[in-house]
Amino acid sequence: MCQELMRACSSKIVPARLSLPLPFDQRLARRISCNSNSNSMSCFSSSSSFPTLQTVTITHSQLKDANLDLSIKIEEGFGPNGLGILSISDVPGYSLLRQNLLRLSPRLASLPEEVKNKLEDPHSRYNFGWSHGKEKLESGKADLLKGSFYANPILDIPTTEASLIERYPSYCGANIWPDKALPELEVAFKALGKLILDVGLMLAHHCDRYVSKGLTIREDEGLKQLLLRSRCHKGRLLHYFQTQRRTCTQYGDSTSSWCGWHTDHGSLTGLTCGMFMRDAIELPCPDSAAGLYIKTRSDQIVKVVFGEDEIAYQIGETAEILSGAYLCATPHCVRAPEGEEACGIERSTFALFMQPDWDEKLNFPTEVHLHPELIPSNGALTFGEYSEKLLDKYYHLKK
Numbered sequence: 292m293c294q295e296l297m298r299a300c301s302s303k304i305v306p307a308r309l310s311l312p313l314p315f316d317q318r319l320a321r322r323i324s325c326n327s328n329s330n331s332m333s334c335f336s337s338s339s340s341f342p343t344l345q346t347v348t349i350t351h352s353q354l355k356d357a358n359l360d361l362s363i364k365i366e367e368g369f370g371p372n373g374l375g376i377l378s379i380s381d382v383p384g385y386s387l388l389r390q391n392l393l394r395l396s397p398r399l400a401s402l403p404e405e406v407k408n409k410l411e412d413p414h415s416r417y418n419f420g421w422s423h424g425k426e427k428l429e430s431g432k433a434d435l436l437k438g439s440f441y442a443n444p445i446l447d448i449p450t451t452e453a454s455l456i457e458r459y460p461s462y463c464g465a466n467i468w469p470d471k472a473l474p475e476l477e478v479a480f481k482a483l484g485k486l487i488l489d490v491g492l493m494l495a496h497h498c499d500r501y502v503s504k505g506l507t508i509r510e511d512e513g514l515k516q517l518l519l520r521s522r523c524h525k526g527r528l529l530h531y532f533q534t535q536r537r538t539c540t541q542y543g544d545s546t547s548s549w550c551g552w553h554t555d556h557g558s559l560t561g562l563t564c565g566m567f568m569r570d571a572i573e574l575p576c577p578d579s580a581a582g583l584y585i586k587t588r589s590d591q592i593v594k595v596v597f598g599e600d601e602i603a604y605q606i607g608e609t610a611e612i613l614s615g616a617y618l619c620a621t622p623h624c625v626r627a628p629e630g631e632e633a634c635g636i637e638r639s640t641f642a643l644f645m646q647p648d649w650d651e652k653l654n655f656p657t658e659v660h661l662h663p664e665l666i667p668s669n670g671a672l673t674f675g676e677y678s679e680k681l682l683d684k685y686y687h688l689k690k
Contacts (some may be wrong), residue, residue: 297637341584346597354379354493365501369606373592374585375621378601379490384601388486390639392479392528393566396639399473400438400530406472410440415460417441420467424530440476440528442466444484444643449522450578455649459675463647484526487561487602487643492518494604495559502617506591512609512654514558514618521648531627533569546608552586552624555607556645556681564599565640569629577636578628586622594622609646609674611654649675 317575347368353359355585366379408420418423423438443449447466450456456463470478492515499513510516518524566576567581577583583595611620628636647653651674657664665680667671672680 302594307653314687331338339666340580341592343593343596344374346595346601347373347376348380348489348597348601349494350380351382351490352514354490354497357496359497360500361497362501362504365497369498369499369618370389371588371616371619373619374587374595375619375623376585376595376597376605378460378597378603378605378642379494380598380601382486382490382600382602383623385486385602388479388483389599390566392476392483392641393563393639394568395473395476395479396528396530396566397568397637399440399469399476399528400532400637402469402472410467412460412464412467415464418461418575419464435532437529437531437685439530440480442468442480442526443475443522443524444481444526445488445524446522458651459523459678462525463676480526481527482525483563483641484643487563487646488518489640490602491559491643491645498610498614498618505617506615506666512613514614517613517647517651518645521646523649525644525646527642527644529638529642531639533635533637537560552622554603554620554622555644556609556678557607558610558613560605560607561645562603562605563641564597564601564603565638566599567636567638569635569637571643574636576628577632578630579626579677581626581633583626584626587618589622594626607646609653609677611623613666647674649673649678653677657663 337660343475346411347364349361349364353361364377365371369375407421407423411417412419417622418441420442421438421440424433425437443466452463468474495513495515495518499508499515502508502514502588565576567576580594584592585595586592605623606618606620608619610618626634653672655672
């Protein structure tokens with residue numbers, strides 16, 4: 292399963308609002324600012340042609356208090372007028388785990404081709420192990436700008452049932468680790484992935500509390516329980532290769548030059564801030580216009596920033612559908628750095644796609660505003676079946 296199905300639109304139909312503290316336009320204006328932390332490696336700047344916004348932030352101590360009402364924060368970040376993203380700060384141990392994994396990304400990408408070829412898994416549509424040049428840019432050309440390494444950070448072998456592996460290879464396949472070439476990758480990948488999942492589950496609890504104020508949901512149908520039961524969470528370590536001098540300025544005005552516009556189709560995606568390096572030395576982002584861009588539900592494009600020691604979480608389409616659109620997914624893309632200073636720069640980042648189990652029965656609401664044509668009249672599909680339908684739709688549209 293492609294973890295990022297390219298979709299450039301989102302639903303305009305939203306549920307009744309609960310109690311936003313400020314209208315979106317006022318919050319947007321208030322949040323356009325630069326980060327004052329001079330040690331940050333992120334691209335914090337408002338010099339691009341689009342507004343730059345800081346994510347709504349929740350501290351880890353607030354998040355772990357299960358009885359604390361964080362509905363206002365959840366709605367501001369994930370609600371109908373939010374950006375579909377928020378970040379968690381002060382997570383114990385996170386900074387070191389992030390550095391440990393992201394610094395391995397260039398080493399993985401520079402392994403001999405014959406070694407990386409053994410890490411590929413065509414049967415899973417390259418959704419396990421190494422993938423380079425298998426995806427396409429929005430232009431239709433093969434994406435040679437970045438390489439990806441996919442693995443399930445929780446279960447090396449989600450199932451041994453042959454029929455499931457055949458039907459859902461991108462979920463049910465086994466991890467492929469470079470045990471001899473880069474043995475430390477497995478430990479670092481699993482450690483960071485598990486931490487992001489654990490924090491994500493705490494966040495899911497507060498999402499459920501927020502949604503339950505406007506929608507009746509059984510406890511076992513909430514976002515947290517769906518993710519707790521899942522065996523198919525997927526981590527993706529991304530390496531953006533060094534930009535050569537001849538291509539440093541070739542991107543033109545494309546906002547989506549590094550990663551095209553898409554909306555994640557799962558439930559919740561955890562993201563690290565990117566790490567930029569040149570000759571194995573960590574550097575600040577060389578271009579203030581580079582980074583993550585989001586399209587709001589009013590079709591406004593904004594650049595979104597969060598600190599390097601924060602974990603960002605984005606809502607996926609499945610969570611939006613099952614929450615009756617109280618939690619909202621937004622299209623997003625990544626812009627590459629440009630200019631002479633960007634030459635020779637490589638970037639590493641990590642994403643954890645948290646999604647229901649392949650055989651999880653999803654009971655869709657009566658009114659579904661995303662892909663309603665895929666939902667049967669009885670409103671019941673497993674996540675695996677839904678994903679297959681979505682893939683069929685996606686590839687049909689791409690032909």
